Amino acid sequence: MSLTGKRILVAKPGLDGHDVGAKVIALALRDAGAEVIYTGLRKTPDYIARVAIEEDVDAVGLSILSGSHLELVRETQRFLREFKGENIKIFVGGTIPKEDNEALREAGASGIFNASQRIDEVLAEIDTLLSAPA
Amino acid sequence: MNKPQNIELNDPGQPSDVTPSGIVVPEVATPDMMDPAKIGEPGKYPFTRGIFENGYRGRLWTFRQYSGFGSAEETNQRYKFLIGQGQTGLSVALDLPTQCGYDPIDPMAVAEVGKVGVSLSHLADAETLFDGLDLAKLSTSFTINGTAAMVYALYLAVADKRGIPRAKLTGTIQNDILKEYVARGTWIFPVRPSMRLIADSILYSNEQTPRFNPISIAGAHVRDAGATAVEEIAFTLVNAFAYVDDLVRRGGDPNSFAKRLSFFFYVHMDFFEEICRFRAARRIWARTLKERYGVTDEKAQMFRFGVVCGGASLTAQQPYNNIVRVGIVNMAAVLGGAQSIFTAAYDEAFQIPTETSAEIALRTQQIVAYESGVARTVDPLGGSYFVEWMTDKIEEEIEKVIKEIDDYGGAIHAIEDGYLQMRIARRAYEKKLDIDRGARVVVGENYFRHAEDRTDIGEVFKVDPGIAGKVRERYQQLMDTRDDSKAQASLAKLREAALDENENIMPWLVDCCHAYATVGEMVTTLKREWGEFQEPVRL
Numbered sequence: 001m002s003l004t005g006k007r008i009l010v011a012k013p014g015l016d017g018h019d020v021g022a023k024v025i026a027l028a029l030r031d032a033g034a035e036v037i038y039t040g041l042r043k044t045p046d047y048i049a050r051v052a053i054e055e056d057v058d059a060v061g062l063s064i065l066s067g068s069h070l071e072l073v074r075e076t077q078r079f080l081r082e083f084k085g086e087n088i089k090i091f092v093g094g095t096i097p098k099e100d101n102e103a104l105r106e107a108g109a110s111g112i113f114n115a116s117q118r119i120d121e122v123l124a125e126i127d128t129l130l131s132a133p134a
Numbered sequence: 135m136n137k138p139q140n141i142e143l144n145d146p147g148q149p150s151d152v153t154p155s156g157i158v159v160p161e162v163a164t165p166d167m168m169d170p171a172k173i174g175e176p177g178k179y180p181f182t183r184g185i186f187e188n189g190y191r192g193r194l195w196t197f198r199q200y201s202g203f204g205s206a207e208e209t210n211q212r213y214k215f216l217i218g219q220g221q222t223g224l225s226v227a228l229d230l231p232t233q234c235g236y237d238p239i240d241p242m243a244v245a246e247v248g249k250v251g252v253s254l255s256h257l258a259d260a261e262t263l264f265d266g267l268d269l270a271k272l273s274t275s276f277t278i279n280g281t282a283a284m285v286y287a288l289y290l291a292v293a294d295k296r297g298i299p300r301a302k303l304t305g306t307i308q309n310d311i312l313k314e315y316v317a318r319g320t321w322i323f324p325v326r327p328s329m330r331l332i333a334d335s336i337l338y339s340n341e342q343t344p345r346f347n348p349i350s351i352a353g354a355h356v357r358d359a360g361a362t363a364v365e366e367i368a369f370t371l372v373n374a375f376a377y378v379d380d381l382v383r384r385g386g387d388p389n390s391f392a393k394r395l396s397f398f399f400y401v402h403m404d405f406f407e408e409i410c411r412f413r414a415a416r417r418i419w420a421r422t423l424k425e426r427y428g429v430t431d432e433k434a435q436m437f438r439f440g441v442v443c444g445g446a447s448l449t450a451q452q453p454y455n456n457i458v459r460v461g462i463v464n465m466a467a468v469l470g471g472a473q474s475i476f477t478a479a480y481d482e483a484f485q486i487p488t489e490t491s492a493e494i495a496l497r498t499q500q501i502v503a504y505e506s507g508v509a510r511t512v513d514p515l516g517g518s519y520f521v522e523w524m525t526d527k528i529e530e531e532i533e534k535v536i537k538e539i540d541d542y543g544g545a546i547h548a549i550e551d552g553y554l555q556m557r558i559a560r561r562a563y564e565k566k567l568d569i570d571r572g573a574r575v576v577v578g579e580n581y582f583r584h585a586e587d588r589t590d591i592g593e594v595f596k597v598d599p600g601i602a603g604k605v606r607e608r609y610q611q612l613m614d615t616r617d618d619s620k621a622q623a624s625l626a627k628l629r630e631a632a633l634d635e636n637e638n639i640m641p642w643l644v645d646c647c648h649a650y651a652t653v654g655e656m657v658t659t660l661k662r663e664w665g666e667f668q669e670p671v672r673l
Contacts, residue, residue: 014230014245014246015230015231015233015234015236015242015243015246015320016230016246016250016319017230017314017317017318017319017320018318018319018359019319019359019559020358020359020360020559020562023559023562023563023673024559024562024563024566026673027559027560027563027673028563030673036673038671038673039671040669040671041319041669042234042242042319044241044242066230066245066246066249066250067249067250067485068245068246068249071244071245072245075245095483095484095485097484097485098587098589114450115450116449116450116451116579116587118570119566119567119570120570
């Protein structure tokens with residue numbers, strides 16, 4: 001598994017304080033060779049999109065466990081577009097009911113992950129998505 | 135890159151000899167492995183066998199189901215339902231804007247109003263939330279930390295308005311900010327002013343609401359974030375000692391305030407590890423209060439705690455298995471001597487429980503309490519060679535972790551520079567990798583998992599999407615009708631109190647609530663003086 005050379009922003013949008021998933025994924029991405037930036041808690045989609053542009057990342061991973069995933073993904077995508085970062089892929093992880101998957105993809109999520117997936121599966125999917133032409 | 139090979143985990147082999155905290159368990163425990171002199175009697179120092187002489191015979195534990203969602207009206211309805219079903223204490227879940235100090239109209243709050251708990255931003259909300267509920271009889275627990283002082287002030291204001299004497303109020307506010315910095319994340323102010331707010335509320339509560347628990351020092355969230363059973367107790371105790379130090383510095387008498395300190399933990403699946411660590415924790419707490427703080431009153435040496443059964447020990451795969459898990463964990467909590475128990479609903483990993491899943495959770499407690507017979511005699515496991523050996527062993531392990539934090543410079547330092555947070559995140563990562571490679575068995579999740587996802591939970595709970603709008607409308611209504619000059623005047627006084635270290639801030643917060651100032655306004659006022667916590671990000 002190698003994500004060497006990839007830059008990924010792991011972010012916690014909204015007020016949700018559950019950051020285990022975000023940190024576990026950040027550690028796993030780092031072990032897989034990626035350069036990882038973690039925002040810390042309670043960031044607005046606007047802020048996250050700005051950091052993504054400034055840090056010139058390949059992808060933004062959003063971790064959301066408060067049930068507000070649709071709004072927050074939509075907003076992050078909106079700001080990324082506004083700042084000309086439409087090539088930056090969005091992944092989302094957390095407590096996401098399956099029936100929201102389609103709407104989330106429409107809102108801009110390229111990958112949707114949950115806690116019962118194996119880490120190596122998640123990394124492989126991220127790798128595939130980041131290798132695909134934009 | 136190829137997709138990783140799908141390893142089929144179907145044969146876990148023999149169950150492991152090692153507990154999740156890393157304790158190697160003997161094949162058989164023998165009499166020479168325990169020291170009877172350490173055990174003592176129930177209700178007596180060092181309380182290995184529990185804090186009450188008669189165990190649960192005098193009084194069963196409190197059945198305290200956590201609930202709250204949407205608006206105050208809806209949550210009030212759910213409370214009335216639960217009380218009608220035999221629940222004996224309320225536990226209020228608040229939404230994230232309320233927990234982080236944002237009013238429902240704040241741009242930071244917009245996506246989260248009423249989602250994970252009820253929105254409570256002013257006295258009118260609080261009056262609706264407790265409408266028709268007898269606050270003089272019902273004990274109410276609030277899972278609230280960053281804004282605990284404000285929510286407690288709202289509760290007092292409701293009681294005042296209804297003419298209920300404050301001395302009659304019973305319940306708990308979590309009010310444990312240190313673990314928010316470590317794991318739960320609803321911090322607002324920097325550590326030092328937060329510690330002041332907590333000392334203020336504890337000292338004020340001891341005087342005004344002597345039957346109320348002004349803090350519940352919690353390990354639960356640290357545990358769910360990845361800490362082991364042993365670390366959960368150790369991290370909680372170091373935080374507790376930090377509060378005790380602060381209260382003593384403020385002139386509090388530990389013989390008095392320690393009677394009102396309580397604790398809160400998660401109970402996970404490893405049955406004996408869970409039971410024994412509570413026996414060990416009681417001993418360490420009593421001994422430290424006696425030896426380090428000179429506490430002589432036995433009531434003030436007692437380690438009183440509530441628990442949640444569930445959390446990270448529940449799985450998203452095959453969720454009905456969680457009903458069995460919660461039953462086992464509930465037994466461990468009782469055999470460990472918990473004073474109050476919350477059993478999680480089997481669908482907790484996905485959503486706010488439905489009425490059905492919430493009812494099964496409550497029934498689980500009733501079955502343990504009234505059918506299993508475990509509560510009949512005090513500490514029925516006391517004197518078991520294995521249980522006493524394990525209690526001693528865990529006590530040693532907890533003390534090692536306490537020493538590690540002390541050597542690092544104490545809890546507050548370890549939190550301010552992000553050491554504890556980093557340590558827990560790494561533990562969570564290790565645990566996840568262990569589960570992935572099958573070194574730890576989670577039935578249905580890694581072993582015995584179906585090829586396709588099995589996450590059907592039956593009924594789906596949906597928060598009414600119109601709720602946020604309704605909450606904001608109510609808020610606007612309050613803003614339009616309250617006496618604004620009165621609210622502003624109360625906030626100005628709060629600001630003055632914030633600037634004076636020697637002033638207790640609580641009476642000013644209660645005044646603000648009576649004047650219908652909002653939680654967001656109180657928090658904003660204090661933020662201007664105290665600033666905000668800057669999260670250290672270390673991985």
